[in-house]
Structures are given as structure tokens and as C-alpha cells.
Amino acid sequence: MTYDDQDYLRRLPHLDRVLIGSAELGLRVRELGNEISRDYRSSLPVLVCILKGAYMFLSDLTRCVAADHEIDFMAVSSYEGGTQSTGVVKIEKDLRTNITDRDVIIVEDIVDSGLTLSHLVELLHTRTPRSIRVCTLLDKAAARQKDVRVDYRGFEIPKEFVVGYGLDYEEKYRNLPFIGVLRP
Numbered sequence: 001m002t003y004d005d006q007d008y009l010r011r012l013p014h015l016d017r018v019l020i021g022s023a024e025l026g027l028r029v030r031e032l033g034n035e036i037s038r039d040y041r042s043s044l045p046v047l048v049c050i051l052k053g054a055y056m057f058l059s060d061l062t063r064c065v066a067a068d069h070e071i072d073f074m075a076v077s078s079y080e081g082g083t084q085s086t087g088v089v090k091i092e093k094d095l096r097t098n099i100t101d102r103d104v105i106i107v108e109d110i111v112d113s114g115l116t117l118s119h120l121v122e123l124l125h126t127r128t129p130r131s132i133r134v135c136t137l138l139d140k141a142a143a144r145q146k147d148v149r150v151d152y153r154g155f156e157i158p159k160e161f162v163v164g165y166g167l168d169y170e171e172k173y174r175n176l177p178f179i180g181v182l183r184p
């Protein structure tokens with residue numbers, strides 16, 4: 001844990017602990033970027049950032065992908081502010097890129113039940129891309145209700161509600177430079 005991480009922790013009474021520190025995140029994101037660079041040398045993939053949660057991850061990841069690529073954004077909602085999946089997924093903002101015949105990499109913050117992601121993959125498949133792969137920073141594999149393939153995974157984490165590095169609780173805590181756990 002860096003000094004900054006500890007400083008945040010002291011100032012935020014609702015935070016219980018740091019699960020993944022900022023230094024550890026940085027190293028792992030670099031590794032994921034290298035993997036993607038190796039796998040997509042010349043096909044100009046589109047990195048599709050799923051808003052809002054994945055904005056910080058995308059921003060760091062794209063700087064670690066040396067291969068040429070494009071980025072685009074999509075927003076879906078499945079959570080109505082709480083900590084439980086409603087199972088309802090709505091497209092709030094769609095892509096501007098035509099992904100037909102393109103290699104697509106979905107960039108997600110976290111895969112929990114897998115409901116959001118499986119819906120999204122299904123939807124993007126109808127646009128006949130050349131390929132779709134999934135890159136998620138966090139994976140709560142034990143919470144999975146719907147099987148969905150994850151191609152690039154930053155960290156597998158336990159079934160706890162986490163915040164920070166883009167992830168929120170009622171729109172707060174996205175700015176934290178680490179992944180933390182709230183007090184119960």
C-alpha cells in the first residue's frame with residue numbers, strides 16, 4: 001500500500017480496508033496491456049469501455065497497449081444504486097463505431113453475476129464483429145449466475161462489494177486510486 005492509499009483510508013471512515021493497492025493495480029494493468037499488445041499486432045481492435053465503472057481502467061490500460069487500437073464507450077445500467085443486481089440491463093449509451101468485421105475487446109470493471117456482460121456480448125454479436133473478447137479488471141467468479149467467457153482478467157476477488165478505481169457505491173468512491181472494501 002502506498003502512502004496515498006493509507007492517507008485516503010484515514011480520511012474515509014466508511015472504508016474498511018484496501019483490497020488491491022494502487023501499485024499492485026498499476027503492475028497488473030501493465031501486464032494486461034502487454035498481453036493485448038501481443039495478441040492484436042495488426043488488426044486495429046476497438047476497446048469498448050463500459051461506463052461508468054471501467055473509465056479509470058480503460059484510461060490506464062490504453063496507455064499500456066502498444067499495438068494500434070481505437071476506443072469507444074458504451075453505457076449500460078443494471079444496478080439501481082444499490083449493491084444487488086436487478087437482472088435488468090438497459091443500453092443508456094451506444095457505440096459510435098461500426099463494429100462489423102472488427103475485433104472488439106470489451107473492457108469491464110468487474111464481472112459479478114455475469115448477467116450484464118452476457119447480455120452485452122449477445123447484443124454486440126448481432127452486429128457481426130470479427131471477434132469479441134472480454135477484458136475485466138476484477139472477477140467475482142464465485143458470484144457467477146450466467147456463464148460468460150473472460151479472456152483477460154486482472155484479479156479474481158471474493159464475493160464482497162468493492163469500490164474505487166472507477167467502481168462506485170451510490171456514485172461515490174470512484175476516484176479512489178485503489179480497490180477498497182466498505183465497512184459492513
Ligand code: IMP
Nearest residue numbers: 053085111112113114115116161162167
Ligand atoms: P453483474 O451483471 O452482476 O455481473 O454486474 C456487473 C456490474 O455491476 C458491474 O459492471 C458493476 O457496475 C456492478 N458491480 C458488481 N459488483 C460490484 C461491486 O462490488 N462494486 C461496484 N460495482 C459492482
Ligand code: MG
Nearest residue numbers: 050051053109
Ligand atoms: Mg460496470
